[in-house]
Amino acid sequence: MCVSNLLAQENPLQISIYVDSNDVVSGGLRVSTHIGFFNELEIISDLRNNRFVYRQQGSMGDFIESQVKVDGHHSLTWVDGKYYAVNTDGHKVIEFSDLTETGTNAPNYKGIDLRRPHDIVYNSADGYIYTIDDNEGLTRFDPNNDNIAEKSKINKSKVPVLGYARSLSVVNGIVYIINSSRGEVIQMDDFDNWTIYESPGQKRNNKGQKIDSPAGAWDKTGLVLNDVERYGDYWYGSNYFTEPYAEGHDTNKYRLIRWRTWEDFQDGNWEDFSHLLPPGVVPYYFTVHNGALYLATFHHVHPGTNDKIYKLYPK
Numbered sequence: 001m002c003v004s005n006l007l008a009q010e011n012p013l014q015i016s017i018y019v020d021s022n023d024v025v026s027g028g029l030r031v032s033t034h035i036g037f038f039n040e041l042e043i044i045s046d047l048r049n050n051r052f053v054y055r056q057q058g059s060m061g062d063f064i065e066s067q068v069k070v071d072g073h074h075s076l077t078w079v080d081g082k083y084y085a086v087n088t089d090g091h092k093v094i095e096f097s098d099l100t101e102t103g104t105n106a107p108n109y110k111g112i113d114l115r116r117p118h119d120i121v122y123n124s125a126d127g128y129i130y131t132i133d134d135n136e137g138l139t140r141f142d143p144n145n146d147n148i149a150e151k152s153k154i155n156k157s158k159v160p161v162l163g164y165a166r167s168l169s170v171v172n173g174i175v176y177i178i179n180s181s182r183g184e185v186i187q188m189d190d191f192d193n194w195t196i197y198e199s200p201g202q203k204r205n206n207k208g209q210k211i212d213s214p215a216g217a218w219d220k221t222g223l224v225l226n227d228v229e230r231y232g233d234y235w236y237g238s239n240y241f242t243e244p245y246a247e248g249h250d251t252n253k254y255r256l257i258r259w260r261t262w263e264d265f266q267d268g269n270w271e272d273f274s275h276l277l278p279p280g281v282v283p284y285y286f287t288v289h290n291g292a293l294y295l296a297t298f299h300h301v302h303p304g305t306n307d308k309i310y311k312l313y314p315k
Contacts, residue, residue, distance in 0.1 A: 125173030
C-alpha cells in the first residue's frame with residue numbers, strides 16, 4: 001500500500017460546514033445522505049426523519065420540511081420540471097413536480113420488483129434516468145415517456161457481478177456503479193457492457209470469492225464504498241466504516257480518500273483525508289456543484305450527532 005503524502009501537500013483540501021443540523025427546522029438532521037442542487041433549491045435527503053428539507057440556493061436561511069411522503073429515502077434528481085426520488089424502504093421510485101406535493105409512484109416501474117432502490121441519477125448525455133436497487137440491479141428509463149424501465153444485462157450475468165451497490169455516479173456521460181460491499185467501481189461502457197475496477201484489501205473466503213460487507217473498517221473488510229465522484233483532477237471515495245461492523249478495528253482510517261487514476265485505485269495508491277471529519281462520522285454521498293464538492297455525513301451509532309453537509313474545495 002503506497003499512499004502519496006506528497007500529492008496531498010501539493011494539492012491540499014480545505015473543508016467547512018455548509019449545513020449544520022441546527023440549520024434545519026423541526027429537530028435537525030438525522031442521517032443526512034445527500035444534498036441536491038436542483039431548480040434553484042438546495043434539497044437534503046433526511047433519511048431517519050423520512051423527509052426532504054429544502055431552501056433557496058444561496059439563501060443561507062433555515063431549511064424547511066417538504067410534504068413529499070418518503071420512507072428511508074436516499075436521494076433524488078430533477079429533469080424538465082419534475083423530481084424523481086428513490087423511496088428506499090417503500091421499494092419504489094416516486095415523482096413529483098413540487099416539494100409541496102406528496103408524490104406518486106413513477107409509472108416507468110409498474111410491474112418491476114424493486115427492492116430498496118438506493119440511488120437515482122440523470123445522465124444528460126443519453127437522456128436516461130438510472131437507478132440501482134438490491135433486486136433488479138441497474139435499470140434506466142426515459143423521463144419523456146411512461147415506457148417501462150429497461151434492465152441491464154449486468155443484473156443477470158452468469159457469475160454475479162453486483163454485490164450490495166449503494167450508489168451511482170455520472171462523469172462525462174459515463175455511468176459508474178459503486179459496488180459497495182466488494183470495494184469496486186464498475187464503469188458502464190454501455191448499458192450492457194462494463195469494466196470493473198477492484199480495490200486491494202478485500203477479504204475472501206476459502207474459495208477465493210470476495211466476502212460482501214455492507215459496512216466495516218479498512219483492516220477488517222477493505223473498502224466499503226458509499227460513493228465515488230470526480231472532482232478536479234481526482235476521484236473521491238467515501239466508505240461506510242462504523243463501530244458495530246468493525247470488531248474493534250479503526251473506523252476512521254480511509255473513510256475519505258482520493259486518487260488520480262484507476263490504476264492508482266487498484267494499486268491502493270490513494271490519499272487519506274479522513275482527518276478532515278470528526279471521529280465516528282460516516283461520509284456518504286458526494287455532490288459536485290459550482291466548483292465545490294459537497295459531502296453528506298452522519299453518525300451511524302448516534303444519529304443526529306454530527307449529521308452535517310460539508311463543503312470541500314482546494315486551499
